[in-house]
Amino acid sequence: MVKLPVREILTKSKENFEEAWRTYGKLVQGKRLKPKDILSYGIGRPHPVYETCQKLRQIFLNLGFEEVVNPLIVEDEEVKKQYGPEAVAILDRCYYLAVLPRPDIGLSKEKMDKLRNYVADLTSDKIQKLQNLLHSYKKGHVASDDLVEELSKALNVEDTIATKVLWEVFPEFKELKPEPTKLTLRSHMTTAWFLTVSALQHKRPKPIKLFSVDVRVRREQQEDESHLRVHRAASCVVVDEDVVAEDGMDITQTILESLGLREFKSVKKQITAKYYAPETEHEVYVKFHNDWIEVANYGIYSPVALANYGIEYPVLNVGLGIERIAMILYGYKDVRELVYPQFYGKWSLSDYEIAKQISIHLKPTTQAGWQLAELIIKAIERHADALSPCEFNVYEGDFLGRYIKVYVYEKDPGVKLAGPAAFNEIVVYNGNILGIPPQSRSLSSSLIEEARLKGYSTGIRYVDAFAALAASMIEAACLSGVTEVDVRVGLVKLPSDINIEIGDVARAFITENRKTIDVRGPTFLAVRAKLS
Numbered sequence: 001m002v003k004l005p006v007r008e009i010l011t012k013s014k015e016n017f018e019e020a021w022r023t024y025g026k027l028v029q030g031k032r033l034k035p036k037d038i039l040s041y042g043i044g045r046p047h048p049v050y051e052t053c054q055k056l057r058q059i060f061l062n063l064g065f066e067e068v069v070n071p072l073i074v075e076d077e078e079v080k081k082q083y084g085p086e087a088v089a090i091l092d093r094c095y096y097l098a099v100l101p102r103p104d105i106g107l108s109k110e111k112m113d114k115l116r117n118y119v120a121d122l123t124s125d126k127i128q129k130l131q132n133l134l135h136s137y138k139k140g141h142v143a144s145d146d147l148v149e150e151l152s153k154a155l156n157v158e159d160t161i162a163t164k165v166l167w168e169v170f171p172e173f174k175e176l177k178p179e180p181t182k183l184t185l186r187s188h189m190t191t192a193w194f195l196t197v198s199a200l201q202h203k204r205p206k207p208i209k210l211f212s213v214d215v216r217v218r219r220e221q222q223e224d225e226s227h228l229r230v231h232r233a234a235s236c237v238v239v240d241e242d243v244v245a246e247d248g249m250d251i252t253q254t255i256l257e258s259l260g261l262r263e264f265k266s267v268k269k270q271i272t273a274k275y276y277a278p279e280t281e282h283e284v285y286v287k288f289h290n291d292w293i294e295v296a297n298y299g300i301y302s303p304v305a306l307a308n309y310g311i312e313y314p315v316l317n318v319g320l321g322i323e324r325i326a327m328i329l330y331g332y333k334d335v336r337e338l339v340y341p342q343f344y345g346k347w348s349l350s351d352y353e354i355a356k357q358i359s360i361h362l363k364p365t366t367q368a369g370w371q372l373a374e375l376i377i378k379a380i381e382r383h384a385d386a387l388s389p390c391e392f393n394v395y396e397g398d399f400l401g402r403y404i405k406v407y408v409y410e411k412d413p414g415v416k417l418a419g420p421a422a423f424n425e426i427v428v429y430n431g432n433i434l435g436i437p438p439q440s441r442s443l444s445s446s447l448i449e450e451a452r453l454k455g456y457s458t459g460i461r462y463v464d465a466f467a468a469l470a471a472s473m474i475e476a477a478c479l480s481g482v483t484e485v486d487v488r489v490g491l492v493k494l495p496s497d498i499n500i501e502i503g504d505v506a507r508a509f510i511t512e513n514r515k516t517i518d519v520r521g522p523t524f525l526a527v528r529a530k531l532s
Contacts, residue, residue: 018160049232049339052326053213056234059258060211063251065236066204070192070212073097076182078191081308086274093218095185098178105134105172114169119155129154185217189235189319190275194301197239198309206313207240213322225334232322243316245280248298251318252284256295259329263287264295275305276317288328295328296320349509351428351456357503358426358433358458361496364471368400373464373471376527379408380463384418386410392417394527400478406529421492421521424462426500429455431510433502435462435492435519462489462498462523469499470527477531485529492523 004027013020057067079094080087107115107127116122133154136142142150152162166173186192189212200208213234220227234255238247249266256264264286272281281299285292298318306315323335332338337345364370372395379394386392388410395406410417424435429451436452470487477485492498495517502517510517 018163022160048326048330048332049323052322052329053232053234055259056255056320056322056325057211057213059255060213060234060236062258063209063254065209065211068196068210068212070186070189070196070214072186072192072215073183074186074191074195076184078194079184082191082194082275082305084274084304090187091184094187095217095219096180097183097185098180100176101179102138102140103170103172103176104138105170107131107134111169115165118161118165118169119157122155126155187216187218189214189216189233190301190317193235193237193315193317194305194309194311197237197315198311201239201311201313204239207238207243209236209238211236223336225336228323228335228339231335231339233319234322235317235319237318238316239311239313240316241313243300243314245282245298245300245316247316248282248318249284251316252296252298252320255320256284256286259325261286261325261328265292272299275302276300277302286325286328289333293324293328294321295324347509347512349431349506351431354431354433354506354509355428355456355458357506358428358460358495359501360460360465360468361499361501362472363468364475366400366475369471369475372399372406372474373467376406376408376467376470377463380418380422380467380525383408384416384422386417388415388417389413390417400475402478402531404474404478404529404531406474406527409526409528410524411526415524418463419490419522419524421523422461422463422466422525424519424521424523426458426460426495426519427451427455428458431513431515433495433506433510433515433517433519435521437521460500462492462521463525465499466523466525467527470529474529474531477529483531485531486526487528488526489523492519492521495519498523 004024009020009024012023061067076087076091076094076096079091083090107130112122112127119126130151133142133150137147148159148162148166151166152159155162155165157165192212193210196210197208200210211234213232215230215232217230220229223229236251238251252266253264264284266282266284268279269281269283272278276299281297283294284296284298286295287293296319298316301311301315301317303314306312323339327333327335327338330338334344336343364373375394379392383390383392389412391407391409393405393407395404397403408417421435421437423438425438427434427436429447432451434448434451434455436448436455439452466487466489469489470485473487474485476482489498495502498519500519507517509515
């Protein structure tokens with residue numbers, strides 16, 4: 001696989017969509033260029049909102065509630081039955097659904113002439129199949145996402161041609177405008193609870209205890225730090241002859257305490273929503289950063305609303321705002337940052353996450369290659385302080401079908417076999433990637449000492465990366481017929497100088513957050529090999 005040439009694709013797709021679709025589609029159909037374990041085991045990162053959803057689900061289940069899935073799409077008539085005269089205001093908060101009508105398309109002479117530009121052998125049989133298809137589509141017997149496929153079959157053409165026919169021959173599809181329906185997306189879980197309770201009131205023994213953790217959608221004028229158009233509620237109902245409003249506080253208190261929240265209060269609403277009985281609606285607030293945040297609402301459904309559904313028993317409803325609870329649990333002040341961190345949150349990578357993106361670039365591909373790399377490391381460690389010029393044998397013998405002699409050496413006089421930075425280790429600290437020298441060899445700065453104590457070590461030393469490079473080059477030489485290999489690393493300025501690779505995401509994060517990559521150091525390592 002390769003990175004997608006986005007600008008090129010956009011340009012070509014505007015010129016010829018079908019050709020671009022086919023051409024660039026081939027880029028994602030090949031084999032991997034390098035192995036990658038997509039299904040590797042590990043600990044993923046859950047979203048705080050769904051973590052809170054799961055906690056609330058488990059609490060309700062522990063309290064003996066049965067989980068149900070309530071309808072998300074309801075007719076506006078349901079809101080009117082529940083709210084009475086107040087419905088005109090409530091419906092203003094609802095999103096109405098619109099649909100595209102299915103056009104009644106005839107095959108005029110003009111259409112037939114255009115059709116022949118794409119279907120050379122337009123037989124009467126194909127015309128009849130096309131007419132039948134258009135009629136079936138109008139009647140709803142053919143699904144919209146199957147139309148191109150069925151058109152391709154009817155005309156016996158490729159799907160790319162069928163798409164062009166749909167676009168060029170039948171402009172009716174392009175001219176369609178959405179038509180409103182009476183269907184709405186539920187803005188309150190209550191809208192659906194009346195339907196569910198009506199269906200189950202005689203099918204469960206009392207008390208009936210139901211809950212649902214799901215989304216609700218409201219027509220907010222704008223999204224800000226405390227308002228989202230799509231948010232989630234943990235809602236429950238208790239259906240029983242003896243249920244009272246105070247039971248709602250008992251349920252709410254148990255839930256909040258199970259979440260670890262201790263400071264909260266209940267306040268009776270002065271003006272009750274019409275789907276609740278008078279003076280039974282309450283709001284519950286939790287203390288957060290010296291403020292009281294509303295997190296829950298409870299009350300007894302109005303007998304008038306219940307009667308509209310033939311419900312014969314009192315119904316207690318408790319609803320909790322999941323995002324608001326999650327904000328308190330996880331310390332967020334802006335709901336957008338909580339729910340959509342990819343758009344609003346500050347980008348952060350832990351030192352561990354950055355360290356996981358640091359690796360040795362060129363490595364041996366065989367077990368023998370890794371064994372040779374280990375021998376190179378041990379030889380350098382053993383003779384690191386030897387004065388130059390010097391040379392030490394690492395290995396002599398058979399290696400991947402060749403006879404080889406491998407040496408570590410330093411030819412410049414007056415220095416040591418290994419440079420001062422040869423045993424530096426790659427450490428990530430506070431978002432910075434640093435080359436940290438061994439404690440015994442360094443006159444360290446305060447940053448180096450702090451990184452050594454608190455940073456995340458990759459476990460990769462310069463000598464390790466160098467040895468892997470040397471062994472991989474000797475491996476390659478064995479396969480290519482080369483008779484000599486000489487690998488040297490001098491003054492390291494960049495990670496690539498010492499065979500270290502840093503992932504694109506980590507580099508982008510470091511650049512954006514003005515962190516540093518500082519691996520500079522006089523490494524001065526050398527390996528040579530003779531092959532026969």
